[in-house]
Amino acid sequence: MQDLKSYIREVPDFPKPGILFYDISTLLADPLGLRMAVDRFDWLFAGREIDKVIGIESRGFMFAPTVAYTLHAGFVPVRKPGKLPAATVTQEYDLEYGSDKVEMHADAIRPGERVLIVDDLIATGGTAAAAAELVRGVGGELVGFGFIVELTLLAGRDRLGEANVEALIQY
């Protein structure tokens, strides 16, 4: 059996010069890679009584619904501004230069529901922290975070507080 890391494609200078992009599409395209990744999330979070799994646009969308299905949970998208049709809650977060926003339907999570947030990769942790604020803002109970890839040098998990942070692959 191959190591999960060997399924990740590393693409230099994408989307701009100097960035090394960790591409999960090669992991998802491989039947065993996909199964191993989803099974590990299932193993890590089964029994935690997750009601909703949040996927963050856009690469979180590629596997969060599958993780939700295996955990017998529902799936909730957190999207870039202006994409969701009904009433939303919004959270702004800082980027290296400037800021960005994420949105979620205001009624997607009911007060007290237990929530897992998943995304392809954690770098600085800003995106995941913003999604967590959306969950807290509507009264959800944040159980944890699941990432396929963690860039440990950036210490993003330090921004995520007390919640359980799991990453399948670390660089």
Ligand code: AMP
């Ligand atoms: P951050 O908010 O800094 O933790 O950035 C995480 C978000 O940016 C995730 O949604 C990733 O998809 C994306 N991202 C940041 N750095 C990379 C990278 N080197 N390779 C692939 N995606 C990245």
